[in-house]
Amino acid sequence: MSDCAAHLARLRETAPLVQHITNHVAMNLAANVLLALGASPAMVHAKEEVEEFAALTDALCINIGTLSAPWVESMQLAAKTARHVGTPWVFDPVAVGATAFRRETAARLLELKPTAIRGNASEIIALAAQGSAGRGVDSTDSVEAAEQAAIALANRTGGVVAVTGPVDFVTDGKRQAKVANGHALMPRVTALGCAQSGVVAAFLADTEDNFEATLAALVSYAIAGEIAAQRAQGPGSFAVAFLDTLYRLDGQQIDTYLRLEMSDEI
Ligand SMILES: Nc1ncnc2c1ncn2[C@@H]1O[C@H](COP(=O)(O)OP(=O)(O)O)[C@@H](O)[C@H]1O
Numbered sequence: 001m002s003d004c005a006a007h008l009a010r011l012r013e014t015a016p017l018v019q020h021i022t023n024h025v026a027m028n029l030a031a032n033v034l035l036a037l038g039a040s041p042a043m044v045h046a047k048e049e050v051e052e053f054a055a056l057t058d059a060l061c062i063n064i065g066t067l068s069a070p071w072v073e074s075m076q077l078a079a080k081t082a083r084h085v086g087t088p089w090v091f092d093p094v095a096v097g098a099t100a101f102r103r104e105t106a107a108r109l110l111e112l113k114p115t116a117i118r119g120n121a122s123e124i125i126a127l128a129a130q131g132s133a134g135r136g137v138d139s140t141d142s143v144e145a146a147e148q149a150a151i152a153l154a155n156r157t158g159g160v161v162a163v164t165g166p167v168d169f170v171t172d173g174k175r176q177a178k179v180a181n182g183h184a185l186m187p188r189v190t191a192l193g194c195a196q197s198g199v200v201a202a203f204l205a206d207t208e209d210n211f212e213a214t215l216a217a218l219v220s221y222a223i224a225g226e227i228a229a230q231r232a233q234g235p236g237s238f239a240v241a242f243l244d245t246l247y248r249l250d251g252q253q254i255d256t257y258l259r260l261e262m263s264d265e266i
């Protein structure tokens with residue numbers, strides 16, 4: 001069994017409680033994706049309870065997709081609590097290059113040193129303050145164009161950075177890996193990337209190696225997408241098939257489908 005398969009088996013054993021402060025578009029799918037995989041989602045964001053709740057969870061994910069001032073306060077409180085109690089937290093910087101409000105919010109969240117960051121290429125380039133605004137929530141840059149920005153961000157935060165796209169790239173600033181699995185139908189379902197950030201959080205909940213756990217999350221997700229696409233007629237049926245495939249995903253499928261284009265260490 002590969003390390004990736006072992007990380008998935010561990011997630012199924014522990015069913016981590018993942019607090020996911022995410023956007024209105026993604027909430028339902030992100031919760032169902034975590035449930036299908038075997039984790040326990042909780043979309044809790046009110047500033048009156050977010051600190052108390054963040055202290056109870058196994059992992060936290062923060063997503064700035066549909067941002068507003070009260071939510072920014074909650075995100076700050078949740079991330080501070082996670083740092084204080086030692087809970088891993090993942091940052092998804094949706095459309096961070098699009099507006100000053102998003103860039104300022106992201107800069108303050110980066111100061112709280114996320115355990116991992118997951119975004120598309122334009123978001124990672126923008127987050128590293130290397131330009132690029134993307135196009136709304138979508139990327140206008142290649143994953144390859146974002147690799148150096150990802151390495152710089154990982155060295156700056158001390159965390160792991162994942163750039164997703166046709167071939168995902170993940171680094172902790174030193175180790176690097178590329179995941180060649182996945183399918184072109186995946187970006188045709190809104191919030192599939194947002195949901196993936198929650199999956200990264202679930203894999204980080206109980207690990208000694210954040211780089212390997214993040215890689216295992218990307219591999220599991222992309223292989224589920226590849227398998228689901230075999231049964232899909234388009235984005236709608238793909239979304240349903242994707243949930244079913246995540247639910248049924250096993251180590252043998254991971255070991256059979258795994259396609260790492262490059263990896264320094266697995
Ligand atoms: N052209 C593609 N081929 C295969 N997989 C893809 C492709 N584009 C995106 N993905 C996958 O779809 C998921 C959503 O990622 P992406 O679209 O990059 O992020 P976001 O939705 O945040 O912009 C990721 O798992 C990524 O690996």
Ligand SMILES: Cc1ncsc1CCOP(=O)(O)O
Nearest residue numbers: 023025065137191192193194
């Ligand atoms: C369409 C949209 N608008 C604000 S958040 C969101 C969903 C973005 O989802 P993803 O980042 O997975 O493409």
Ligand SMILES: [Mg+2]
Nearest residue numbers: 094120193194
């Ligand atoms: Mg996104």
